[in-house]
Every structure is written in structure tokens, then in C-alpha cells.
Amino acid sequence: MINKVNKANTPVKILGKIFEWVIFIALILVFLIAASPILPTKKYLSTYIVTSASMEPTIKAGALALVKKIGPFEIDKVKEGDIVTFASPENPNQLILHRVIKVDKDKEKGILNFGTKGDQSSAPDAWVVPNVYVRDRYILSIPYLGYLGAFMRTKIGFILVFGIPALLLLLLQIKKIKDGINEEVKKRTEKAISQTKEKKNTMTNVIILLFMVSAFVYYGTQQYVQALFTATASVSGVSIKAKDFVPPPVPTLLSPANDSYLNTTGLVMDWEDVSDYGDMNNPVYYIYQSANNPGFSPLAYESGHLSNSNIPAPGTPDGVYWWRVKACDSLNNCSPWSEVWKVTVDNIAPTTTVFIQGDLDETKDIAGNGGWHGYGWYESYDNVNLRITSGDMANDTIKYQILVGEVSCPAIGDASYSSGQPHDTNINSIVNALSEGVYSLCYYAADLAGNTESSPRRELLKRDNTNPSFTVDSVSGTNIGGVYYNSTNTVTVQISATDNLSGYTRARYDLYQADLSHNCTSFVDWNEDNLLPPQTSVSRTLTKSGLANGNYCFSIWVYDDVQNKSGVQTVKYTIEAVNPGDVVVNEVEYNTHQPDIDAAYEWFELYNNTSLPVTLSGWTITDNNATDTIPDLTIASKGFAVVAASSTGFATNYPDFSGTIVYILDGIIGNGLSNTGDRLVLKKADGVEIDAVSYGTDTYAFSPACPDVATGHSLSRSPAGHDTNIAADWIDIYSGSSPPGPNPGTNPHNEDGSLIVPTTTPEPSVTPTVTPTPTLTPTVTPELSSESSASPSATIVEPTPTPSPTPEASPTPTPSPSPEVSPTPTPEPSNTPKPTPTPAAEPPAAESPADEPPKEPQVEEPPQNQTPLP
Known part of the structure; x- marks a missing residue:
């Protein structure tokens, strides 16, 4: 009995049992390390193999790190300095073990953001780690054990490190079971009970080993076990706790x-x-x-x-x-x-645009929203296409609305916008149905993800279907019977145009030639007046220069900025441009019968050499000391007009005069025409000299000048209008001359220019036959003044409405004809108070202020202020 006991407890057996349990415990530890990722303890404790050296020296590469799961209510306890595992923000499938260096709380989103860094790194990580990415808190690490764990997770490593030792241990346990059974059969003693206990322990070991091996096999072959174990199972008197292998339901x-x-x-x-x-x-x-x-x-x-x-x-x-x-x-x-x-x-909002194509009245299919000149007006719209310019053209839509006037658009999302329209929706029919005026098209894009443009877009739409209108305010020249006579090659028309929508932008005036009756005949050319930007109400002056003499028509109409046109108005012109010699000073009486002061009785005659009427507007007459403006008048073709110093003085000597006449405004020609020498210079309004005559001591026009004439005589061209710019063009005429004179407003010459032989009687019985026809009567006076401010003296004065042809109309107030028939051209000094050519011949005190002092040749200086006596 003692020997057997000693045999059972020999040192070899004791060492064998110790070795057996060491191997068994080592296998369990190895199993736990290798199987830690799939064990239920993963929720609390897990192991990771550290594969990099970023945490050295704290954690070595190849170490086995033990970590504890951070629960949802423990994340707030993570602080700076903790070492944690987290999913990489750049690659969520990669786990990183780094130290927390910063903790920030996003109060708006209610989350924590962590800044991390490896101990070996000099700079923090480039990312921010949200709290949902953080998994575990680091506890400790075992250097180099991670290499063993990694090796064990390979097939060869698992067989060498775990499989073979486990198999040997299993065989040893089976042998022990067999020995125990044999021993129990032979001996049913108290010793058998002790051996049975040993057998019980062996069975437990075997069951545990089988479970460990089967767990690996099971995990590798089937992911889930849909089976429920009973609470306990009795195997050889050993109770084993049941385990849960049923997963949660599938989330919806x-x-x-x-x-x-x-x-x-x-x-x-x-x-x-x-x-x-x-x-x-x-x-x-x-x-x-x-x-x-x-x-x-x-x-x-x-x-x-x-x-x-x-x-x-x-x-x-x-x-x-x-x-x-x-x-x-x-x-x-x-x-x-x-x-x-x-x-x-989809985080990117779509964008929109609108494609516009419209029509003007004459120009069609203009692309863009500029209209004719860039101001956006159209007569109608061909296309108003709402388009998606960026985004998903198949799914993104456009919301829009049209508002009256140029107004701001409601905010995005406002209920006033229409429901979404697909890409390239054309709303031209809606726009064309609107009345004319200005409208604001508001629109924006929205996609299925709820993205919209940051603000609505606005496009102005402008429609105008109404024609403009205009009036003719003034026309250059003199209006005679609806025809405007111009003495220059340039004509003007002033118009007032109105258009309340797109505005006046152009006038078109076409030039036509006209016949003698002023009917428009052949087209000459066209002209335009343009105005930008357009205006709703404007006054414009239309000008045409370089016209040759003749009859013309202007056809005028205006456009608005949509090319709507007004009606046509026609203005008729006659152009008779006056050149030097076309209108001449034809006769002048400067030495009248009146004694002493005769300046108020002086006059000169103008003759129109052309085939058309000539209008004098702004023309001037200048003697050697002063300049006067001739009141406006029109001289008929081949006709005469008299310009007199005063109406009273002229009527005194010519009470029966019935021709065309105007009077100098201040009642004196120049500063009074000198009886010994002076000049008359005729100029147009632009200052161009048309004609000039000088006599006596004045050689401005001729050298030698025309000779002085006696009292009651006049200087006259012979024949009428004859002009070669020499003194020989002029003759001295008087009652006894052939022809007799003076003859204001007429000239006794034949059509061919030959002199008319006077009758034997000295009475001017033939005077009425050469009086201008009654066509130039005061009835046309309003048409001869184009300026509202023209002097009343510009009107045609006819002392008698119906001229009398009676022979009693003596041209002079002197009853005796004997002085007029005297052939001597030198007047007697006793008959006139006029000064002699030499200023010293008579003292200044003997001269009346109304008479002229001797005039010097150098009187081209500005006129002197001289006031005649009443």
C-alpha cells in the first residue's frame, strides 16, 4: 500500500503533472490572445497587434496592446494624454493607436472632436477625429508578443503554436482516461474514488480542449449559429454554462x-x-x-x-x-x-439662365435681351427660354414669375413662384400675351436634393407696339404758299418727337426733287438723325447741306427703339442760294430835294437777278460809318424792293409808291448818306458780301468811284441789275434824263436791257406800267417772317391798297419841271445846304446834326454812336 502510494506520487509524475498544467495554461493564454478578436470579451477587453513605431518608445512595434472598449457614456471621460484607438478619418477600415493631445466640443452639433499625435511624431495628425470614430482606451502592452499573435493567426502558426501542443495534451488526457477506467475496474476501493476525481479533472480538461478547438473550426466555417442551448448540461458530473450564439434582428x-x-x-x-x-x-x-x-x-x-x-x-x-x-x-x-x-x-446648387430672341418691327430674330440698341425693347418675343446652365438638366427645375414694372424679385422659396419647370421651358406665349410695358421676369433653379441658387435672377422684358409721333415746329426759309424759300444751300427742320415707351431714337428724312408746282418727283438720297439713349420726348433739328438751287421735298418720319414708325410728313423747299451779284443795290437816292437835313428821305433799291424768289433774313447794309440790319423781306424773281430810311420821309416824296418796301429801324441809313461821297455794302446774315457801290470821294467799291449827282437825282444801274463791278455800270438819272428818274421800285428798261425812250411830256405817265404786280401784297406778310421777334418794320408797306395810275402822281413835290430838265449835272450851291467835300469849306456850326459830315475812306472801324436830331 505504501509502495503504491509512493509510486503514484513519484517526482516524475509530479513534474509531469506540473508540465501538463503549464502547457494547458499556456495554451489557454495563447488561445485567448489569438482568439481575442472573436471572443465575447471583445466588448470589454481587446488585444491589438501594434504594426508601426509611431508610438515608440511608449509602445514598441510588434507589441501586443491590451485595450478597453469605450462605452457611449464614457466618451466624455477621454482627456488629453489618453492613448486611444480610432478609425482613421481618411480610411475608416484602418485602426490607429495614438495619443489624444486636444479635445474640442462642438456645441452646435453636440459632438466631441479630438486632436491626436503619435509620440514619435513631431507634428500632430492632419485630421480631426469625431467622437464616433473613437473605440478603445489603451491599458498596457506586452513587447514582441504581437509577433507571436500575428504568427498564430496564420495557418502554419496556428498548427505549430497551438494545434500540435493541444493535440499532444489531448492524447495525454485520453491516455489518462483509459488508465483511469482500467484502474477503476480493478479496484473498487477508496483509492478508486480518489482516482475517479483525477479522471473527473481529466474529463474537464478534455472538454475544454475540445471546445477551444471546435470554436476555431466553428468560427472559420460558419459565421452564425442559429441554435439555443439549454441553461446547463451535465457531462460526467461537470456543469458547463450555456453560451448565446443568436444575433440581434436585422435593422430596418x-x-x-x-x-x-x-x-x-x-x-x-x-x-x-x-x-x-x-x-x-x-x-x-x-x-x-x-x-x-x-x-x-x-x-x-x-x-x-x-x-x-x-x-x-x-x-x-x-x-x-x-x-x-x-x-x-x-x-x-x-x-x-x-x-x-x-x-x-448633391451639395452643388444648379444655375440658370434665360435665352431671349425677339423681333423689332423691321428687324427679326435678334438674339439676346438688348433689343435694337441695347435697351431691351422688343415688339414681340420669339423665345424666352428658361434653361439650366449647370446641374442635372434631366432632373433640375426652374421656378419663375413675371411681375409688372422694374421691381425686386421675391425671395427664393416664396409661394408666388410657379411650380418647377423643366430645362428649356419657353414662356414666350405668356410674355406676348401681356400688354405693352416693362416687366420683371424672376426665376431660379432648384434640384431634387433641395439645393437652390443663392438668390433669384431677374431679367427685364420690355414690349412696345405703339407708333411714335412728331410735329414740325419750324422750317428754315420763308413760307410762301406752303413752300419754304431758302437763300442758302443748307435747310433745317425742327421737330418734336414723342414716344412714351421705348422712346424716340431715329428720324428718317428722304430728299426728293420737285417740279415747278412743287410736286415730289424723283428720289435723291436719304438722311438719318440718330439719338442714343432714346428719349420719350425730345426736340431735334434735321439738317441737309450742300443742296443745289432748285425745288425739293423732304419726306420725314421717326422711329422708336422698337422700329415702330410714325406717319410721314412732307416739307417743300425752294433753294435759291444767293451769291455775289444775285441781289444788287440797283438805285440809290442820297441827295434829295429836301433842304438841310435829308437823311430821313434817303432810300436805295435792291434788285433780284435770279429766277427764283430770294428771302433776305438778317441781311445788313453798311455805309462808311455804321451798319443797319435790313428787315426781313422776300424779293420776287427779277423783282425790286426799296429800303428807305423812314416811312414818313419816303412818303413825302413818293406818296403813290405801291411796290415792296421796308424801313430802317432807327430811321437813318448808316449815319446818313453823304452827298459828296459814301458807300453801300450789302451782306448776307453770314457776313458774305453780296454787292457794293461807292460814289464821290469814296472808292471802296470802284476806283474811280461813281460821280456825285445833283439834288433830286439818283444813281441807277443801267440796265437793271447790270453788274460788272465798275463805275460805268451806273448812270445819273433825273426827271429830264433819258430815261427819267428817280424810279424807286422799278426801272424803265426793256427785257433785253435797252433803254426805254421817254415821252415828250415830263409827266411820269408811264410809271404805273412798270409798277410791280399786286401779287406782293401785305396778305403774305406773316409768311415772310420766320422769327417771332422780327421788327414790325419788316412788313411790306403799301401806302395805298390799290395804286392809282393817274398822271397826277408827280415823283417830286416841286411843281415847276424846269429844274428837273436842266442838263447840267452840277447843282447850284444856293439850292442845297449839303456840305462841300472839303470839311473846312463850311464851319461845323453851319451843319445840321442830321446831315452827314464828310466821310473818310478809313471808316471800316466799328460804327460811332451818333444820334440824329428829331
């Missing part, structure tokens, strides 16, 4: 809806919350995956363990995503993946 996806479009503003991927089967191992956690393809290879994102049944997704890049979720209990029993849903993320 909630939002965003399948096939939806959305942006990432407030985006949260949400699913139904689930509990573990029978509430055995709550709480559950979730794993979320997304990919840009329905096969989920490669993944776009995979979460860590999510304690909540949703995951915020702000900042998700634009694209099409498929997503799914699975639930896992605390023992890492995971459900199958949920249904796969598709979502399109």
Missing part, C-alpha cells in the same frame, strides 16, 4: 428614403433600433457601411461600433451611394446586413 432602414436625392445639410443616416434576442446580451451596437457601387467593393466608408441607431453624415462628397447596416450584440453575434438602399448626395 428608415431615412433617407431609398433612391432619394439630398444634400448633406443636417444629413443623418437613420435606421430602426433593435434589441438582442431575448435581451440576453444587450446593448447592441451597429456597423454602418457605404459604397459607390451596390457590390460594396471597395467600401466608401465603414463605421466602428455605433451605439446609436443613426450616424450623422455631414461633409459627404457628392456622388451616388449604396448603404446598409447590421446589428451586433455584446458577444459580437451580428445580424445579416440590412436591405441596401441607394441615395444620391
Whole structure:
């Protein structure tokens, strides 16, 4: 008995048992290290193999790191200096073990953001780690043991490190069982009971080994076990606790809806919350995956363990995503993946434009919103196309509305906008149905994800269908019977145009030749007056220069900025441009019968050499000392007109005069015409000299000048209008001359210029036959003045409405004809108070202020102020 006992407890057996238990414990530790990622303890404690040296010297590369899971309510306890594991923000499938160096709380979103850094790194990590990415807190590490763990996770490593020792231990245990059974058969003693205890322990070891091996095999061949074990099982008198292998239910996806479009503003991927089967191992956690393809290879994102049944997704890049979720209990029993849903993320708002093409009255199909001259007016619109310029033309839409006037657009989202219209919607029919005026087209784009343009766009639409109008305010020249006679080669028409919408922008005036009756005949050319920017009410002057003499018509009409046209108005012209010699001073009486002061009785005669009427407007007459403006008048073709110093003085000597006559405004020609020498210079309004005559001592026009004439005589061209610019063109005429004179307003010459032989009687019986025809009567006086401010003296004065041809109309107040028939051209000094050519011949006191002092040749200086006596 003693020997047997000693044999059973020999040192060899004792060492064998110690070795057996060491191997067994080592195998269990190795098993726990290798199987830690799949063991239920993963929820609390996990091991990781450190593959890089970024945390050295704190954690060596190749070390086995032991970490503790951070629960959803423990994340606030993570502080600076802690070492944690987290999913990489750049690659969620990669786990990183780094130290926390900064903790920031986003109060708006209610999350924590962590700054991290490896101990060996000189700079912090380039990312910010949201709290949902953080998984575990580091506890400790075992240097180099990670290499063994990594080796064990290979097939060869598992066989060498775990499989073979476990198999040897299993064989030893089987042998012990066999020996125990044999021993129990032979001996049924108290010693058998002791050996049975040993057998019981051996059986326990065998069961544990079988479970460890089967766990590896089971995990590699089938992911889930859908079976429920009883609470306890009795095997050889040993109780074994049952384990949960049933996963939680599959989560149901909630939002965003399948096939939806959305942006990432407030985006949260949400699913139904689930509990573990029978509430055995709550709480559950979730794993979320997304990919840009329905096969989920490669993944776009995979979460860590999510304690909540949703995951915020702000900042998700634009694209099409498929997503799914699975639930896992605390023992890492995971459900199958949920249904796969598709979502399109779009954070970029579409943009819009409007394509416009419109018609003017004459020009069609103008693209753009400029109209004719860039001010946006059209008669009608061919196209008002609302278009998507960037975005999804197939799905993005445009909202719009049309407001009256040039107004601001309502804000985006306002209920006044129409429902979304597809790309390239043409609303021209709606626009053309509006009445004419200005409208504001407001529009913006929206997509299915809820993105819109930042503000509405506005385009002004302008329609004008009304013709403009205009009036003719004034026309250059003298209006005689509706025809405007101009003495220059330039004509003007002043118009007032009105258009209340697009505005006046152009006048068109076409030039036509006209016949003798002023009927428009052949087209000559066209002219335009343009105005930009257009104006609704404006006065414009239309000018045409360089016209040859003749009859013309102007056809005038105006355009607005839509090319709507007014009616046509026609203005008729006659152009008789006056050149030197066309109108001449034909006769002048400067030495009248009146004694002493005769300046008020002086006059000169003008003759129109042309074939058309000539209008004098603004013309002047100048002697050697002063200049006077001739009142406006029109001289008929080959006709005469008298310009007299005063009406009273002229009527005294010629009471029966019935021709065309005007009077100098101040009652004196120049400063009074000198009887011994002076000049008359005729100029147009532009200062061009038309004719001149000088006599006596004045040689301005001729050298030698015309000789002085006696009292009651006049200087006259012979024949009428004859002008070779020499003194020989002039003759001295008087009552006894052939022909007799003076003859204001007429000239006794034949058509061919030969002199008319006077009758034997000295009475001017033939005078009425050469009086101008009554066509130039005061009835046309209003048409001969184009200026409202013209002097009343510009009118034609006829002392007698009907001229009398009686012979009693003596041309002089002297009853005796004997002085007029005297052939001597030298007047007697006793008969006139006029001064002699030499100023010293008579003292200045003997001269009347109304008579002229001797005039010097150098009187081209500005006129002197001289006031005649009353």
C-alpha cells in the first residue's frame, strides 16, 4: 500500500503533472490572445497587434496592446494624454493607436472632436477625429508578443503554436482516461474514488480542449449559429454554462428614403433600433457601411461600433451611394446586413439662365435681351427660354414669375413662384400675351436634393407696339404758299418727337426733287438723325447741306427703339442760294430835294437777278460809318424792293409808291448818306458780301468811284441789275434824263436791257406800267417772317391798297419841271445846304446834326454812336 502510494506520487509524475498544467495554461493564454478578436470579451477587453513605431518608445512595434472598449457614456471621460484607438478619418477600415493631445466640443452639433499625435511624431495628425470614430482606451502592452499573435493567426502558426501542443495534451488526457477506467475496474476501493476525481479533472480538461478547438473550426466555417442551448448540461458530473450564439434582428432602414436625392445639410443616416434576442446580451451596437457601387467593393466608408441607431453624415462628397447596416450584440453575434438602399448626395446648387430672341418691327430674330440698341425693347418675343446652365438638366427645375414694372424679385422659396419647370421651358406665349410695358421676369433653379441658387435672377422684358409721333415746329426759309424759300444751300427742320415707351431714337428724312408746282418727283438720297439713349420726348433739328438751287421735298418720319414708325410728313423747299451779284443795290437816292437835313428821305433799291424768289433774313447794309440790319423781306424773281430810311420821309416824296418796301429801324441809313461821297455794302446774315457801290470821294467799291449827282437825282444801274463791278455800270438819272428818274421800285428798261425812250411830256405817265404786280401784297406778310421777334418794320408797306395810275402822281413835290430838265449835272450851291467835300469849306456850326459830315475812306472801324436830331 505504501509502495503504491509512493509510486503514484513519484517526482516524475509530479513534474509531469506540473508540465501538463503549464502547457494547458499556456495554451489557454495563447488561445485567448489569438482568439481575442472573436471572443465575447471583445466588448470589454481587446488585444491589438501594434504594426508601426509611431508610438515608440511608449509602445514598441510588434507589441501586443491590451485595450478597453469605450462605452457611449464614457466618451466624455477621454482627456488629453489618453492613448486611444480610432478609425482613421481618411480610411475608416484602418485602426490607429495614438495619443489624444486636444479635445474640442462642438456645441452646435453636440459632438466631441479630438486632436491626436503619435509620440514619435513631431507634428500632430492632419485630421480631426469625431467622437464616433473613437473605440478603445489603451491599458498596457506586452513587447514582441504581437509577433507571436500575428504568427498564430496564420495557418502554419496556428498548427505549430497551438494545434500540435493541444493535440499532444489531448492524447495525454485520453491516455489518462483509459488508465483511469482500467484502474477503476480493478479496484473498487477508496483509492478508486480518489482516482475517479483525477479522471473527473481529466474529463474537464478534455472538454475544454475540445471546445477551444471546435470554436476555431466553428468560427472559420460558419459565421452564425442559429441554435439555443439549454441553461446547463451535465457531462460526467461537470456543469458547463450555456453560451448565446443568436444575433440581434436585422435593422430596418428608415431615412433617407431609398433612391432619394439630398444634400448633406443636417444629413443623418437613420435606421430602426433593435434589441438582442431575448435581451440576453444587450446593448447592441451597429456597423454602418457605404459604397459607390451596390457590390460594396471597395467600401466608401465603414463605421466602428455605433451605439446609436443613426450616424450623422455631414461633409459627404457628392456622388451616388449604396448603404446598409447590421446589428451586433455584446458577444459580437451580428445580424445579416440590412436591405441596401441607394441615395444620391448633391451639395452643388444648379444655375440658370434665360435665352431671349425677339423681333423689332423691321428687324427679326435678334438674339439676346438688348433689343435694337441695347435697351431691351422688343415688339414681340420669339423665345424666352428658361434653361439650366449647370446641374442635372434631366432632373433640375426652374421656378419663375413675371411681375409688372422694374421691381425686386421675391425671395427664393416664396409661394408666388410657379411650380418647377423643366430645362428649356419657353414662356414666350405668356410674355406676348401681356400688354405693352416693362416687366420683371424672376426665376431660379432648384434640384431634387433641395439645393437652390443663392438668390433669384431677374431679367427685364420690355414690349412696345405703339407708333411714335412728331410735329414740325419750324422750317428754315420763308413760307410762301406752303413752300419754304431758302437763300442758302443748307435747310433745317425742327421737330418734336414723342414716344412714351421705348422712346424716340431715329428720324428718317428722304430728299426728293420737285417740279415747278412743287410736286415730289424723283428720289435723291436719304438722311438719318440718330439719338442714343432714346428719349420719350425730345426736340431735334434735321439738317441737309450742300443742296443745289432748285425745288425739293423732304419726306420725314421717326422711329422708336422698337422700329415702330410714325406717319410721314412732307416739307417743300425752294433753294435759291444767293451769291455775289444775285441781289444788287440797283438805285440809290442820297441827295434829295429836301433842304438841310435829308437823311430821313434817303432810300436805295435792291434788285433780284435770279429766277427764283430770294428771302433776305438778317441781311445788313453798311455805309462808311455804321451798319443797319435790313428787315426781313422776300424779293420776287427779277423783282425790286426799296429800303428807305423812314416811312414818313419816303412818303413825302413818293406818296403813290405801291411796290415792296421796308424801313430802317432807327430811321437813318448808316449815319446818313453823304452827298459828296459814301458807300453801300450789302451782306448776307453770314457776313458774305453780296454787292457794293461807292460814289464821290469814296472808292471802296470802284476806283474811280461813281460821280456825285445833283439834288433830286439818283444813281441807277443801267440796265437793271447790270453788274460788272465798275463805275460805268451806273448812270445819273433825273426827271429830264433819258430815261427819267428817280424810279424807286422799278426801272424803265426793256427785257433785253435797252433803254426805254421817254415821252415828250415830263409827266411820269408811264410809271404805273412798270409798277410791280399786286401779287406782293401785305396778305403774305406773316409768311415772310420766320422769327417771332422780327421788327414790325419788316412788313411790306403799301401806302395805298390799290395804286392809282393817274398822271397826277408827280415823283417830286416841286411843281415847276424846269429844274428837273436842266442838263447840267452840277447843282447850284444856293439850292442845297449839303456840305462841300472839303470839311473846312463850311464851319461845323453851319451843319445840321442830321446831315452827314464828310466821310473818310478809313471808316471800316466799328460804327460811332451818333444820334440824329428829331
